[in-house]
Amino acid sequence: MVVDVCIIGGGMAGASVAYFAATHADVVLLEREPHVGYHSTGRSAALYAPQYGSALIRRLTAAAGAFLDSPPPSFADAPLLARRGFLTIGGASQRGALEQHEAVARASGRTTLERLSGTEACALVPSLRAAAVDWALLDPTAQDLDVEALLQGFLRGARARGARTLTDHGVTALQRTANGWRVRTAQHELEARVVVNAAGAWADETAALAGIAPLGLVPHRRTAFIFDAPESVPIARWPMVSDAEELFYFKPEAGRLLGSLAEEVPVPAADVQPDDFDVATAVDRIEQVIDFPVRRVLRSWAGLRVFGPDRDPVSGFERDAPGFYWHAGLGGYGIQTAPAMGEFAAAMILRRDLPAVIQDTGVEASALAPARLRR
Numbered sequence: 024m025v026v027d028v029c030i031i032g033g034g035m036a037g038a039s040v041a042y043f044a045a046t047h048a049d050v051v052l053l054e055r056e057p058h059v060g061y062h063s064t065g066r067s068a069a070l071y072a073p074q075y076g077s078a079l080i081r082r083l084t085a086a087a088g089a090f091l092d093s094p095p096p097s098f099a100d101a102p103l104l105a106r107r108g109f110l111t112i113g114g115a116s117q118r119g120a121l122e123q124h125e126a127v128a129r130a131s132g133r134t135t136l137e138r139l140s141g142t143e144a145c146a147l148v149p150s151l152r153a154a155a156v157d158w159a160l161l162d163p164t165a166q167d168l169d170v171e172a173l174l175q176g177f178l179r180g181a182r183a184r185g186a187r188t189l190t191d192h193g194v195t196a197l198q199r200t201a202n203g204w205r206v207r208t209a210q211h212e213l214e215a216r217v218v219v220n221a222a223g224a225w226a227d228e229t230a231a232l233a234g235i236a237p238l239g240l241v242p243h244r245r246t247a248f249i250f251d252a253p254e255s256v257p258i259a260r261w262p263m264v265s266d267a268e269e270l271f272y273f274k275p276e277a278g279r280l281l282g283s284l285a286e287e288v289p290v291p292a293a294d295v296q297p298d299d300f301d302v303a304t305a306v307d308r309i310e311q312v313i314d315f316p317v318r319r320v321l322r323s324w325a326g327l328r329v330f331g332p333d334r335d336p337v338s339g340f341e342r343d344a345p346g347f348y349w350h351a352g353l354g355g356y357g358i359q360t361a362p363a364m365g366e367f368a369a370a371m372i373l374r375r376d377l378p379a380v381i382q383d384t385g386v387e388a389s390a391l392a393p394a395r396l397r398r
Protein backbone atom coordinates (compact mmCIF):
# COMPACT_ATOMS: atom_id res chain seq x y z
CA MET A 24 0.00 0.00 0.00
CA VAL A 25 1.27 3.49 -0.84
CA VAL A 26 -0.36 6.52 0.81
CA ASP A 27 0.31 10.24 1.15
CA VAL A 28 0.00 10.36 4.92
CA CYS A 29 0.33 7.60 7.53
CA ILE A 30 -0.79 8.66 11.01
CA ILE A 31 0.49 6.64 13.96
CA GLY A 32 -1.93 6.77 16.89
CA GLY A 33 -5.71 6.61 17.09
CA GLY A 34 -6.31 9.10 19.88
CA MET A 35 -7.79 12.58 19.54
CA ALA A 36 -4.53 13.92 18.06
CA GLY A 37 -4.33 11.37 15.25
CA ALA A 38 -8.07 11.44 14.54
CA SER A 39 -8.19 15.23 14.22
CA VAL A 40 -5.24 15.27 11.79
CA ALA A 41 -6.84 12.46 9.75
CA TYR A 42 -10.08 14.44 9.47
CA PHE A 43 -8.49 17.62 8.16
CA ALA A 44 -5.76 15.99 6.04
CA ALA A 45 -8.13 13.55 4.30
CA THR A 46 -9.74 16.40 2.36
CA HIS A 47 -6.63 16.73 0.22
CA ALA A 48 -4.64 13.51 0.71
CA ASP A 49 -4.80 9.74 0.85
CA VAL A 50 -4.62 8.98 4.59
CA VAL A 51 -4.25 5.84 6.67
CA LEU A 52 -4.35 5.85 10.49
CA LEU A 53 -2.74 3.02 12.46
CA GLU A 54 -3.71 2.27 16.07
CA ARG A 55 -1.99 -0.41 18.15
CA GLU A 56 -4.96 -1.13 20.43
CA PRO A 57 -8.12 -2.97 19.36
CA HIS A 58 -10.07 0.29 19.90
CA VAL A 59 -9.38 3.93 19.10
CA GLY A 60 -9.30 6.35 22.04
CA TYR A 61 -8.23 3.64 24.53
CA HIS A 62 -5.45 5.64 26.21
CA SER A 63 -5.42 9.35 27.23
CA THR A 64 -8.33 10.31 24.98
CA GLY A 65 -10.75 7.90 26.65
CA ARG A 66 -9.73 8.93 30.17
CA SER A 67 -10.11 12.70 30.26
CA ALA A 68 -12.29 14.95 32.36
CA ALA A 69 -14.04 16.07 29.17
CA LEU A 70 -13.86 19.79 29.77
CA TYR A 71 -13.40 22.71 27.37
CA ALA A 72 -11.67 25.24 29.61
CA PRO A 73 -10.55 28.42 27.79
CA GLN A 74 -8.81 29.76 30.92
CA TYR A 75 -6.55 26.74 31.49
CA GLY A 76 -2.94 26.22 30.49
CA SER A 77 -0.30 28.48 28.97
CA ALA A 78 -1.03 31.58 26.87
CA LEU A 79 -0.36 29.50 23.73
CA ILE A 80 -2.79 26.79 24.84
CA ARG A 81 -5.43 29.39 25.61
CA ARG A 82 -5.15 30.82 22.10
CA LEU A 83 -5.43 27.36 20.54
CA THR A 84 -8.37 26.51 22.80
CA ALA A 85 -10.15 29.69 21.76
CA ALA A 86 -9.44 28.88 18.10
CA ALA A 87 -10.98 25.42 18.56
CA GLY A 88 -14.11 26.94 20.07
CA ALA A 89 -15.82 27.84 16.80
CA PHE A 90 -15.64 24.26 15.48
CA LEU A 91 -16.75 22.75 18.79
CA ASP A 92 -19.59 25.22 19.10
CA SER A 93 -20.80 24.78 15.57
CA PRO A 94 -19.36 21.65 13.89
CA PRO A 95 -20.11 20.92 10.23
CA PRO A 96 -23.57 19.46 9.53
CA SER A 97 -23.76 15.70 10.24
CA PHE A 98 -20.47 15.78 12.22
CA ALA A 99 -22.31 14.77 15.41
CA ASP A 100 -25.90 13.90 16.37
CA ALA A 101 -25.98 16.28 19.34
CA PRO A 102 -24.11 19.44 20.42
CA LEU A 103 -20.46 18.80 21.35
CA LEU A 104 -20.46 21.43 24.10
CA ALA A 105 -22.77 21.90 27.07
CA ARG A 106 -22.87 24.70 29.64
CA ARG A 107 -20.71 24.02 32.71
CA GLY A 108 -18.45 26.84 34.02
CA PHE A 109 -15.12 26.57 35.84
CA LEU A 110 -14.92 27.80 39.44
CA THR A 111 -11.49 28.24 41.01
CA ILE A 112 -11.71 28.50 44.79
CA GLY A 113 -9.10 29.73 47.23
CA GLY A 114 -8.73 29.88 50.99
CA ALA A 115 -7.38 32.89 52.87
CA SER A 116 -3.82 31.49 52.66
CA GLN A 117 -4.09 31.23 48.85
CA ARG A 118 -4.64 34.95 48.11
CA GLY A 119 -1.41 35.06 46.08
CA ALA A 120 -2.88 32.57 43.60
CA LEU A 121 -5.79 34.91 42.82
CA GLU A 122 -3.58 37.60 41.28
CA GLN A 123 -1.54 34.92 39.52
CA HIS A 124 -4.64 33.42 37.85
CA GLU A 125 -5.81 36.85 36.74
CA ALA A 126 -2.36 37.81 35.44
CA VAL A 127 -2.12 34.66 33.26
CA ALA A 128 -5.62 35.33 31.86
CA ARG A 129 -4.69 38.95 31.07
CA ALA A 130 -1.41 37.88 29.41
CA SER A 131 -3.31 35.55 27.06
CA GLY A 132 -5.44 38.50 25.94
CA ARG A 133 -8.65 36.91 27.26
CA THR A 134 -10.19 37.99 30.52
CA THR A 135 -13.36 35.97 30.83
CA LEU A 136 -12.67 35.41 34.54
CA GLU A 137 -15.11 36.94 37.01
CA ARG A 138 -14.07 37.58 40.60
CA LEU A 139 -16.56 36.16 43.13
CA SER A 140 -16.71 36.48 46.90
CA GLY A 141 -16.80 33.33 49.00
CA THR A 142 -20.53 33.91 49.54
CA GLU A 143 -21.18 34.17 45.79
CA ALA A 144 -19.20 30.97 45.17
CA CYS A 145 -21.24 29.15 47.82
CA ALA A 146 -24.44 30.37 46.17
CA LEU A 147 -23.31 28.63 42.95
CA VAL A 148 -22.24 25.44 44.76
CA PRO A 149 -24.26 25.39 47.99
CA SER A 150 -22.41 22.33 49.30
CA LEU A 151 -19.16 24.32 49.59
CA ARG A 152 -18.16 25.04 53.20
CA ALA A 153 -18.16 28.82 53.62
CA ALA A 154 -15.03 28.68 55.80
CA ALA A 155 -13.06 26.98 53.02
CA VAL A 156 -13.75 29.62 50.36
CA ASP A 157 -12.23 33.04 50.87
CA TRP A 158 -12.35 34.05 47.19
CA ALA A 159 -13.23 32.51 43.83
CA LEU A 160 -12.84 33.07 40.10
CA LEU A 161 -15.53 31.92 37.69
CA ASP A 162 -14.95 31.28 34.01
CA PRO A 163 -18.50 31.03 32.68
CA THR A 164 -17.20 30.11 29.20
CA ALA A 165 -15.93 26.65 30.27
CA GLN A 166 -18.10 23.83 28.93
CA ASP A 167 -18.53 20.06 29.05
CA LEU A 168 -17.19 18.46 25.88
CA ASP A 169 -18.52 15.21 24.41
CA VAL A 170 -15.17 13.49 23.83
CA GLU A 171 -16.52 10.31 22.22
CA ALA A 172 -18.72 12.29 19.81
CA LEU A 173 -15.75 14.48 18.83
CA LEU A 174 -13.45 11.48 18.30
CA GLN A 175 -16.03 9.52 16.31
CA GLY A 176 -16.99 12.64 14.34
CA PHE A 177 -13.38 13.11 13.25
CA LEU A 178 -12.98 9.45 12.31
CA ARG A 179 -16.33 9.19 10.52
CA GLY A 180 -15.57 12.39 8.61
CA ALA A 181 -12.09 11.15 7.72
CA ARG A 182 -13.53 7.85 6.44
CA ALA A 183 -16.11 9.72 4.37
CA ARG A 184 -13.19 11.50 2.72
CA GLY A 185 -11.50 8.18 1.93
CA ALA A 186 -9.21 7.71 4.95
CA ARG A 187 -8.72 4.23 6.43
CA THR A 188 -8.40 3.42 10.14
CA LEU A 189 -6.66 0.17 11.05
CA THR A 190 -6.85 -0.91 14.70
CA ASP A 191 -4.68 -3.71 16.14
CA HIS A 192 -1.91 -2.24 13.99
CA GLY A 193 1.03 -1.29 16.18
CA VAL A 194 3.88 0.24 14.22
CA THR A 195 7.05 -1.75 14.87
CA ALA A 196 9.51 -0.29 12.35
CA LEU A 197 10.03 2.92 10.36
CA GLN A 198 12.54 3.09 7.57
CA ARG A 199 13.49 6.04 5.40
CA THR A 200 12.93 5.56 1.62
CA ALA A 201 13.61 7.74 -1.42
CA ASN A 202 10.07 9.20 -1.28
CA GLY A 203 9.19 9.08 2.40
CA TRP A 204 8.89 6.23 4.89
CA ARG A 205 8.31 2.48 4.95
CA VAL A 206 6.00 1.70 7.88
CA ARG A 207 5.82 -1.83 9.27
CA THR A 208 3.19 -3.38 11.55
CA ALA A 209 2.84 -7.09 12.41
CA GLN A 210 0.36 -7.53 9.54
CA HIS A 211 1.26 -4.87 7.00
CA GLU A 212 3.96 -2.92 5.32
CA LEU A 213 3.11 0.36 3.64
CA GLU A 214 4.85 3.34 2.15
CA ALA A 215 3.94 6.92 3.03
CA ARG A 216 5.19 10.27 1.86
CA VAL A 217 4.63 11.66 5.35
CA VAL A 218 4.51 9.86 8.69
CA VAL A 219 2.64 11.63 11.51
CA ASN A 220 3.77 10.72 15.00
CA ALA A 221 0.58 11.08 17.04
CA ALA A 222 1.52 8.27 19.41
CA GLY A 223 0.76 10.19 22.63
CA ALA A 224 2.79 8.84 25.55
CA TRP A 225 4.77 6.71 23.09
CA ALA A 226 5.77 9.59 20.79
CA ASP A 227 9.45 9.59 21.76
CA GLU A 228 9.57 5.76 21.45
CA THR A 229 7.92 5.98 18.03
CA ALA A 230 10.49 8.55 16.87
CA ALA A 231 13.22 6.16 18.02
CA LEU A 232 11.89 3.57 15.53
CA ALA A 233 12.87 6.09 12.84
CA GLY A 234 16.26 6.74 14.42
CA ILE A 235 15.14 10.18 15.59
CA ALA A 236 16.30 11.53 18.97
CA PRO A 237 13.64 12.01 21.66
CA LEU A 238 12.17 15.45 22.33
CA GLY A 239 11.83 14.75 26.06
CA LEU A 240 8.06 14.17 26.01
CA VAL A 241 7.22 12.81 29.45
CA PRO A 242 3.93 11.09 30.33
CA HIS A 243 2.45 12.24 33.66
CA ARG A 244 -0.18 10.17 35.44
CA ARG A 245 -3.44 11.77 36.55
CA THR A 246 -6.12 9.85 38.45
CA ALA A 247 -9.87 10.41 38.33
CA PHE A 248 -12.81 8.76 40.04
CA ILE A 249 -16.59 8.85 40.27
CA PHE A 250 -18.63 9.34 43.45
CA ASP A 251 -22.18 10.26 44.37
CA ALA A 252 -23.52 13.32 46.13
CA PRO A 253 -26.44 12.63 48.49
CA GLU A 254 -29.71 12.34 46.54
CA SER A 255 -31.00 15.49 48.25
CA VAL A 256 -28.19 17.60 46.71
CA PRO A 257 -28.92 18.83 43.17
CA ILE A 258 -25.52 18.88 41.45
CA ALA A 259 -26.43 19.08 37.76
CA ARG A 260 -25.83 22.81 37.40
CA TRP A 261 -22.65 23.04 39.47
CA PRO A 262 -19.60 24.33 37.65
CA MET A 263 -16.38 22.36 37.78
CA VAL A 264 -14.70 23.32 41.07
CA SER A 265 -10.91 23.46 41.19
CA ASP A 266 -8.58 24.36 44.03
CA ALA A 267 -6.53 27.55 43.48
CA GLU A 268 -3.31 25.52 43.45
CA GLU A 269 -4.85 22.57 41.56
CA LEU A 270 -4.66 20.30 44.60
CA PHE A 271 -7.99 18.67 43.58
CA TYR A 272 -11.03 19.23 41.38
CA PHE A 273 -14.55 17.88 41.00
CA LYS A 274 -17.33 18.31 38.45
CA PRO A 275 -20.74 16.87 37.64
CA GLU A 276 -20.56 13.93 35.25
CA ALA A 277 -23.68 12.13 34.03
CA GLY A 278 -25.61 12.63 37.27
CA ARG A 279 -22.64 11.83 39.50
CA LEU A 280 -19.44 13.66 40.48
CA LEU A 281 -16.02 13.16 38.90
CA GLY A 282 -13.13 13.95 41.25
CA SER A 283 -9.39 14.12 40.82
CA LEU A 284 -6.26 14.86 42.80
CA ALA A 285 -5.09 16.77 39.72
CA GLU A 286 -1.69 15.18 40.26
CA GLU A 287 1.16 15.12 37.74
CA VAL A 288 3.36 12.10 38.39
CA PRO A 289 6.02 11.37 35.74
CA VAL A 290 5.75 7.69 34.75
CA PRO A 291 6.88 5.48 31.87
CA ALA A 292 4.39 5.16 28.98
CA ALA A 293 2.00 2.31 29.84
CA ASP A 294 -1.64 1.37 30.37
CA VAL A 295 -1.61 3.25 33.68
CA GLN A 296 -3.79 2.27 36.62
CA PRO A 297 -5.11 4.50 39.40
CA ASP A 298 -3.18 4.76 42.64
CA ASP A 299 -5.46 4.10 45.67
CA PHE A 300 -3.47 6.56 47.78
CA ASP A 301 -4.04 9.36 45.23
CA VAL A 302 -7.77 8.62 45.23
CA ALA A 303 -7.89 8.65 49.06
CA THR A 304 -5.92 11.91 49.23
CA ALA A 305 -8.26 13.56 46.73
CA VAL A 306 -11.32 12.35 48.67
CA ASP A 307 -9.84 13.82 51.86
CA ARG A 308 -9.16 17.20 50.22
CA ILE A 309 -12.60 17.35 48.60
CA GLU A 310 -14.26 16.50 51.93
CA GLN A 311 -12.49 19.50 53.46
CA VAL A 312 -14.39 21.87 51.16
CA ILE A 313 -17.81 20.20 50.77
CA ASP A 314 -20.34 19.55 53.52
CA PHE A 315 -21.10 15.89 52.77
CA PRO A 316 -18.87 12.81 53.04
CA VAL A 317 -17.72 10.86 49.98
CA ARG A 318 -19.28 7.55 51.04
CA ARG A 319 -17.99 5.36 48.22
CA VAL A 320 -15.74 5.66 45.20
CA LEU A 321 -17.74 3.95 42.46
CA ARG A 322 -15.02 3.75 39.82
CA SER A 323 -11.52 5.09 39.35
CA TRP A 324 -9.06 5.27 36.47
CA ALA A 325 -5.81 6.95 35.50
CA GLY A 326 -4.55 8.44 32.27
CA LEU A 327 -1.45 10.12 30.92
CA ARG A 328 -0.93 13.80 30.21
CA VAL A 329 2.19 14.19 28.09
CA PHE A 330 4.37 17.28 28.46
CA GLY A 331 7.51 18.41 26.67
CA PRO A 332 10.16 20.49 28.44
CA ASP A 333 8.26 23.80 27.94
CA ARG A 334 4.80 22.21 28.46
CA ASP A 335 3.50 23.41 25.09
CA PRO A 336 2.47 21.00 22.31
CA VAL A 337 4.68 19.93 19.44
CA SER A 338 3.37 19.99 15.88
CA GLY A 339 5.85 20.23 13.05
CA PHE A 340 8.32 18.41 10.80
CA GLU A 341 11.54 17.01 12.24
CA ARG A 342 14.20 19.20 10.63
CA ASP A 343 16.69 16.48 9.73
CA ALA A 344 14.20 13.72 8.84
CA PRO A 345 12.15 14.79 5.80
CA GLY A 346 8.56 13.59 5.93
CA PHE A 347 8.56 12.88 9.68
CA TYR A 348 5.93 15.02 11.41
CA TRP A 349 5.49 15.30 15.20
CA HIS A 350 1.99 15.90 16.64
CA ALA A 351 2.26 15.23 20.35
CA GLY A 352 2.89 16.64 23.83
CA LEU A 353 -0.71 17.78 24.16
CA GLY A 354 -0.63 17.73 27.95
CA GLY A 355 -4.00 18.26 29.60
CA TYR A 356 -5.43 20.11 26.60
CA GLY A 357 -5.48 17.63 23.72
CA ILE A 358 -9.27 17.42 23.57
CA GLN A 359 -10.14 21.09 23.89
CA THR A 360 -7.54 22.16 21.31
CA ALA A 361 -8.11 19.25 18.88
CA PRO A 362 -9.96 21.02 16.05
CA ALA A 363 -7.40 23.84 15.95
CA MET A 364 -4.37 21.57 16.35
CA GLY A 365 -5.67 19.08 13.77
CA GLU A 366 -6.33 21.79 11.20
CA PHE A 367 -2.95 23.37 11.87
CA ALA A 368 -1.12 20.04 11.42
CA ALA A 369 -2.99 19.17 8.22
CA ALA A 370 -2.04 22.52 6.68
CA MET A 371 1.61 22.04 7.64
CA ILE A 372 1.73 18.44 6.39
CA LEU A 373 0.12 19.33 3.06
CA ARG A 374 2.21 22.51 2.76
CA ARG A 375 -0.88 24.69 2.52
CA ASP A 376 -1.48 28.13 3.99
CA LEU A 377 -2.36 28.13 7.66
CA PRO A 378 -6.14 28.36 8.04
CA ALA A 379 -7.59 31.73 9.03
CA VAL A 380 -8.73 30.30 12.37
CA ILE A 381 -5.06 29.72 13.27
CA GLN A 382 -3.71 32.90 11.68
CA ASP A 383 -6.20 34.92 13.73
CA THR A 384 -4.72 33.55 16.96
CA GLY A 385 -1.31 35.00 16.14
CA VAL A 386 0.26 31.60 16.90
CA GLU A 387 3.40 31.15 14.77
CA ALA A 388 4.36 27.73 13.41
CA SER A 389 7.75 28.16 15.12
CA ALA A 390 6.02 28.17 18.53
CA LEU A 391 4.86 24.60 17.92
CA ALA A 392 7.86 23.34 15.93
CA PRO A 393 9.99 20.53 17.38
CA ALA A 394 13.08 22.58 16.47
CA ARG A 395 12.45 24.83 19.48
CA LEU A 396 13.14 21.83 21.74
CA ARG A 397 16.34 20.88 19.89
CA ARG A 398 18.19 24.09 20.77
Ligand SMILES: Cc1cc2nc3c(=O)[nH]c(=O)nc-3n(C[C@H](O)[C@H](O)[C@H](O)COP(=O)(O)OP(=O)(O)OC[C@H]3O[C@@H](n4cnc5c(N)ncnc54)[C@H](O)[C@@H]3O)c2cc1C
Binds near residue numbers: 065195244246353356
Ligand atom coordinates in the same frame (compact mmCIF):
# COMPACT_ATOMS: atom_id res chain seq x y z
C1 LIG B 1 -7.42 12.46 33.96
C2 LIG B 1 -7.25 13.27 32.71
C3 LIG B 1 -8.08 14.36 32.48
C4 LIG B 1 -7.97 15.10 31.29
N1 LIG B 1 -8.88 16.09 31.07
C5 LIG B 1 -8.82 16.79 29.92
C6 LIG B 1 -9.81 17.77 29.64
O1 LIG B 1 -10.74 17.98 30.42
N2 LIG B 1 -9.70 18.48 28.46
C7 LIG B 1 -8.67 18.24 27.58
O2 LIG B 1 -8.61 18.92 26.54
N3 LIG B 1 -7.74 17.30 27.83
C8 LIG B 1 -7.79 16.56 28.96
N4 LIG B 1 -6.86 15.60 29.21
C9 LIG B 1 -5.75 15.42 28.25
C10 LIG B 1 -6.19 14.65 27.01
O3 LIG B 1 -6.80 13.44 27.40
C11 LIG B 1 -4.96 14.40 26.14
O4 LIG B 1 -4.28 15.61 25.86
C12 LIG B 1 -5.33 13.76 24.79
O5 LIG B 1 -6.18 12.67 24.97
C13 LIG B 1 -4.07 13.36 24.04
O6 LIG B 1 -4.48 12.69 22.85
P1 LIG B 1 -3.42 11.85 22.03
O7 LIG B 1 -4.12 11.38 20.80
O8 LIG B 1 -2.15 12.61 21.90
O9 LIG B 1 -3.04 10.60 22.97
P2 LIG B 1 -3.77 9.16 23.13
O10 LIG B 1 -5.23 9.30 23.29
O11 LIG B 1 -3.05 8.45 24.22
O12 LIG B 1 -3.51 8.47 21.74
C14 LIG B 1 -2.24 7.99 21.33
C15 LIG B 1 -2.48 6.66 20.66
O13 LIG B 1 -1.29 6.22 20.01
C16 LIG B 1 -1.29 4.80 20.04
N5 LIG B 1 0.07 4.33 19.76
C17 LIG B 1 1.17 4.52 20.52
N6 LIG B 1 2.23 3.95 19.93
C18 LIG B 1 1.79 3.36 18.78
C19 LIG B 1 2.41 2.59 17.75
N7 LIG B 1 3.72 2.31 17.76
N8 LIG B 1 1.64 2.14 16.72
C20 LIG B 1 0.30 2.44 16.67
N9 LIG B 1 -0.33 3.14 17.64
C21 LIG B 1 0.40 3.60 18.67
C22 LIG B 1 -1.78 4.49 21.45
O14 LIG B 1 -2.27 3.17 21.56
C23 LIG B 1 -2.84 5.57 21.65
O15 LIG B 1 -4.15 5.08 21.35
C24 LIG B 1 -6.96 14.81 30.35
C25 LIG B 1 -6.10 13.73 30.60
C26 LIG B 1 -6.24 12.96 31.74
C27 LIG B 1 -5.34 11.78 31.95
